[in-house]
Amino acid sequence: GRNLLSITVKAVDGGRVSRYLVSQAPQGSVFHIGEAFGDFSVPTAAPLLLLARARSRLRIGVMPLPAASRPLGAPVDLYYWERSHAGFSFREELLAMAAADPQLQVRLLATRDAQAPAARIDNVVFDSLGDVPLAQRHVLACGPDGFVAAARNRLLHHVAGFQAEAFTPPPVPAGDQGEVQLTLARSGRTLSVPRGRPLLDSLEAHGLKPKHGCRMGICNTCTCVRASGATRHLRTGQDQDEPAMPVRICVSAPTTDLVLDI
Numbered sequence: 001g002r003n004l005l006s007i008t009v010k011a012v013d014g015g016r017v018s019r020y021l022v023s024q025a026p027q028g029s030v031f032h033i034g035e036a037f038g039d040f041s042v043p044t045a046a047p048l049l050l051l052a053r054a055r056s057r058l059r060i061g062v063m064p065l066p067a068a069s070r071p072l073g074a075p076v077d078l079y080y081w082e083r084s085h086a087g088f089s090f091r092e093e094l095l096a097m098a099a100a101d102p103q104l105q106v107r108l109l110a111t112r113d114a115q116a117p118a119a120r121i122d123n124v125v126f127d128s129l130g131d132v133p134l135a136q137r138h139v140l141a142c143g144p145d146g147f148v149a150a151a152r153n154r155l156l157h158h159v160a161g162f163q164a165e166a167f168t169p170p171p172v173p174a175g176d177q178g179e180v181q182l183t184l185a186r187s188g189r190t191l192s193v194p195r196g197r198p199l200l201d202s203l204e205a206h207g208l209k210p211k212h213g214c215r216m217g218i219c220n221t222c223t224c225v226r227a228s229g230a231t232r233h234l235r236t237g238q239d240q241d242e243p244a245m246p247v248r249i250c251v252s253a254p255t256t257d258l259v260l261d262i
Contacts, residue, residue, distance in 0.1 A: 006090075008089055009022055010022075011023065040163055042140070043138050043161065045073050046074055046138045046160075046161075047074045047075045047132040047136055047137050047138065048074070048075070048076045048077070048137065048138050048139075048140060049077050049079070049126070049134070049137040049139045049140075049159070050076065050077065050078040050079070050139075050140050050141075050142075051079050051121065051139060051140070051141040051142070051143070051147075051151050052078070052080045052081065052141075052142050052143055053081045053121070053142075053143030053144060053147035054080075054081065054082050054087065054088075054089065073103070074103065074132075075104075075105070075129075075131075075132050076103060076104045076105070077104075077105045077107070077128075077129055077130075077137075078094065078104070078106045078107065079107050079109060079124065079126075080094070080106070080108050080109065081109045081110075081111055081118065081120070081121070081143075081147075082108070082109070082110055082111070083110065083111055084110050084112055085108070085110045085113065087110075088108050091108065094106045094108075105128070105130075107128075109124070120150075121147060121150045121151050122154060134155075134158060135158060135159065135160065136159075136160050137159050137160060138159065138160050138161040138162075138163075139151070139159050139161065139163065139164075140164070141155075141164040141165075142164070142165050142166075142167070143166065143167065144166060144168045145166040145167075145168045145235070146168075147166075148164045148166040148235070149166075149235075151164065152164060152236075165216075166217075166235060167216060176194075176195040176197075176232075176253065176255070177195060177196075178194070178195055179192045179194050179195065180192075180194075180195060180229075180254045180255070180258060181193075181257045181258070182199070182202070182203075182254060182257075182259075182260065183257075183258070183259045183260070184260060184262045185227055185260065186261065186262060187262075191203075191206050193206075193254060195253060195255060196232075196253050198234065198250055198251060198252065198253055199231070199247075199249035199250075199252055199253065199254060199260070200212055200222055200250040203249070203262075210222060210224070210249065210262060212250055214250070215250045216250065216251065217233075217235060217248050217251035220248065222249045222250045223247065223248050223249075224247065224249060224260055224262050225244060225245065225246055225247070225260070225261040226240070226242075226245055226246070226258065226259070226260060226261075227243060227244060227259040227260065227261055228243050228258070228259045229241070229254065229256045229258030229259055230254070230256040230258070231252040231253060231254055231255060231258065232253050232254075232255050233248075233251060233252055235251055239255060240252075241256075247260075
């Protein structure tokens with residue numbers, strides 16, 4: 001038979017593609033899917049701890065996880081958070097996979113259940129991981145930025161490996177004040193831009209239209225070379241000042257005067 005993909009689409013306010021797919025695309029439409037992108041790299045035969053958090057009608061976080069678990073010959077534990085039990089995507093499929101494979105354990109956690117609300121990522125106890133403890137697990141976390149940040153703070157230094165992708169833009173740090181000078185190397189134009197604000201947003205505020213895609217630091221479409229100066233990755237908080245290095249301007253903010261090869 002044919003290999004089929006199931007894709008869940010949320011209609012985002014102001015989103016041209018998502019709203020078209022949800023409300024206007026006629027049945028039978030054909031869409032071409034490009035190559036996958038992102039930073040996830042599943043370790044071969046490594047024990048995994050998969051963490052996914054969805055919001056109302058936002059199911060993207062759990063989508064790649066069933067596929068990631070199939071080829072592995074090591075324990076895989078999936079912790080999947082939703083607001084209510086009615087909101088879980090692929091609930092039956094996930095439970096069926098777990099029933100058929102003793103290496104896969106699925107935990108569906110409803111945080112707003114009226115009778116027994118589940119603990120959130122900050123407080124959940126990982127005490128049911130069987131023979132492979134938390135310290136030996138490789139974590140893949142996926143969900144909104146706040147969830148990913150909480151998972152990173154909770155687990156980064158307590159597990160064998162940690163990878164994450166967030167599907168909402170990172171918040172602007174409250175402590176970054178003032179402006180810096182941003183020079184665009186190709187035109188020689190110099191702009192005053194605020195610290196703490198994504199460079200992509202600042203360039204657009206000046207009427208420029210740099211190439212971009214996801215606006216979340218995943219697709220790499222907006223990547224350009226930082227010729228000099230320093231930036232801060234808004235998801236990880238990492239300061240970066242190496243010259244002639246690529247920078248994703250959708251999730252990077254300037255911390256000093258800066259030259260970009262744009």
